[in-house]
Amino acid sequence: MKKKTASPLEYVEPIGARVLVRKDEPKRETRGGIALPDAAEIPTITGRIVTTSALIQNDEDVPLRQYDKILFHPKNAIPVDLEHDNQLFVVPVEDVVAVFRRGRPDAEVTD
Incomplete structure (x- = not known):
């Protein structure tokens, strides 16, 4: 008998109101140059959405x-x-607190 080997997962598809996020690297220093200790806990973090669930799309x-x-x-x-x-x-979508955008959505374009 030929033994089946498990193939590695190629992607993750979130289900429900969820998104898959690649977390940004944690900052080790503030803008002012103060080094942060490794134990510093930041309550919110940033990342990029890799994929969204069909419900969100x-x-x-x-x-x-x-x-x-x-x-x-x-x-x-x-x-x-x-x-x-x-x-x-x-x-979960309810834990996403902000989206970073370029420009202002209410800015008027003038000629």
Whole structure:
């Protein structure tokens, strides 16, 4: 009998109102040059959306798209163990507190 080997997972698809986020590297220094200790706990962290669930993709009221940089609260984020330096997290949409955008949405364009 031929033995089946498990193939490695190629991607993670979040289900429900969730997004898959690659967490940014933690900052070790403030803008003013003050070094932060490794034990410093920051209640919100930033990252880039790798993919969104089908529910989010089809919801026009949720302004989250792939590659958006977001600020999220890590309390309910679930780590995904696919990479050696595990930076992937499944994050509920209600824990996303901000999306970083270029320009201002209400800025008028003048000629």
